[in-house]
Amino acid sequence: MSSTLIVQLDMPTLCREADVSADYVIEIVEHGIVEPRGRTPQDWLFDDQAPLLTRRAVKLHQQLQLEWEGVALALELLDEVRQLRTENSRLRQQLGRFTQV
Template identity: 55%
Template sequence: MMSSLIMQLNIHEFCQYAELPQTVVLEIVEHGIVEPSGPTPEQWLFDASALATVKRAFRLQAELQIEWAGVALALQLLAELEQLRAENNHLHRRLSRFEQP
């Protein structure tokens, strides 16, 4: 039986790994870019995907000089684009089985 280890970080560990001050992480959470589990910042737990998302969000915000609401929208659109590309690739593979050489 294989077990999978799930990384969970509290806010202090998360800020350390993300290399961001807590005020920035609070803003990112406030805009719904990541959603930690737990009712209060002291009890929040973040997973590895949240860490990747926050790093990507901060990079977008810094490079494009846009507000967090814009970053949230950009990340949503990028996720949708990635999903559509994956679906498109899947459909192309299925279609190629029926095409004549």
């Protein structure tokens, strides 16, 4: 039997891990950048990727002075580029098996 560990962070833990204020987290959630479970900020639980995503969002917001909508779009596009690069690499490996002489 396999066991999967699911890490969930509450709001204070996310704020500490991402080194941001709760106000920033609320704005990020309102714009769909990070999606917690729970109804209110006091009940929110975040997955283990939330601190990284939150730090990236705040960095884009502050350093590039993007509005939160722009941050959400930039993060979505960056994720899409990462996925396409991964797929491209996998396809190149598969193609390489057929073209080796």
